[in-house]
Amino acid sequence: MLLAPAAIGAATWFVTQVPQDTAVDAPFEIGGAVGETVHLGYADLVVTDVRVAEQIAGDGVAQAGGVFVVVDAVWQASDRTIAVGGAELVDSRERVHAATDRSGCATATTAVPAYRQRISYCFDVPPDALDGAQLRLGRGGDGEEGAFQRRDAVAVVGLGLGLDRVPGEEAGADAAPIEVHGPAPVVRTGTDGQEDA
Amino acid sequence: MSAVTGGHERGWWRRNGVWLAVLPLAIAAAAVSWSFRLVNLWWPTELVHEADSAGAGGTAHYAGEYYDLGFDDPSLANTWVTREVDVQVLAVRPVEGLPRSVTAEIDSVPDGSAAWRIDLELAAAPGTALGSCQVMLVSSDGTRYGEGGATNDPLGQGNPCVPEDAPDALAPDAGTWQTSTVLLTRAGDTPEEVWFSFGSPDYVTLAVP
Secondary structure: OOHHHHHHHHHHHHHHHOOHHHHHOOOEEEEEEOOOEEEOOOEEEEEEEEEEEEEEEEOEEEEEEEEEEEEEEEEEEOOOOEEEEEEEEEOOOOOEEEOEOHHHOOOEEEEOOOOOEEEEEEEEEOHHHOOOOEEEEEEEOOOOOOOOOOOOEEEEEEOOOOHHHOEOEOOOOOOOOEEOOOOEEOOEEOOOOOEEO | OOEEEOOEEEOHHHHOHHHHHHHHHHHHHHHHHHOHHHHHHHHHHOOOEEEEEEOOOOEEEEEEEEEEOOOOOHHHOOEEEEEEEEEEEEEEEEEOOOOOOOOOOOOOOOOOEEEEEEEEEEEOOOOOEOOOOEEEEEEOOOOEEOOOHHHHOOOOOOOOOOOOOOOOOEOOOOOEEEEEEEEEEEOOOOEEEEEEEOOOOEEEEEEOO
């Protein structure tokens, strides 16, 4: 008779010892780099470009509190329409920065199987967040812990940034405001690998 | 371990017989208690109920409930209404050009994509609400194109269930009418079915003629 309570107790103890966030319901992370196609099963993702500046220009010009990191990405769903949102920039200190919707930047879009969908994610981050920054995103919305989260696979893309990209430093700073556009289908693929809507 | 009763040892299976008998019931109870996820999270958000199907050239009968907010007919406000529409696929054929729309995001077929025109004949009682209509193309591997209807249409065509010049998204007085819509697919993917829906969970399937 003691067997059942002992088994239940052991199982309960085991579950409480397992970290909920990192082991029980953590997504499957799939790594990638700028220019690589990340195969997530439900969609393919390519980060085509990463730009850094103090200002972005879309619906007007916005000034960053820190610096803007604009990540250009292209989605194509595998077999059905999906919502992709909740993009996060995670820096080397594990700080999580949510995408901003300032100046017309989009924080989410819809991916479909028929064509590639372009989106620019904008992040306003402190300058020291550039070093080792990674983009984390997948299907679902409102961030990794958000409601209706269905991230069975999450892309983790190294952005290849360093402190030398901080505007005002000597190397790599983009002085002019970054032009940003809303999500749109990619109609033509340029010969240089850049996507033209 | 084993228990001794009346000088006879009782085996593990006999000692736990009651609990083993109860175990299937406990599992069933757990499944039932878990099933709220099925009802509340999965069923309303996925196209999971095939209400009808039709072969090539046939007519499928769509019947599905929706919660009416009374925008078109105030007398129906805050009631569940059964929407019934008959649909027939007249033709599905590839096209080169895209329909012109001031709300279109693109004006030519994207690289790696193909465009298909779907001609439908619909029949419904006059005044039937046709909002949220979705016409989808489905390929042999199950890929669904056009899901989301006008909300996700980069061609800006509007509701695919109503004629282009219709003043509202209601079934016309004639009771039977024809519409056309263009959908994009991956290049080289040939659609085998048309799916017709007004949102989850109900849909009907029609074979491409």
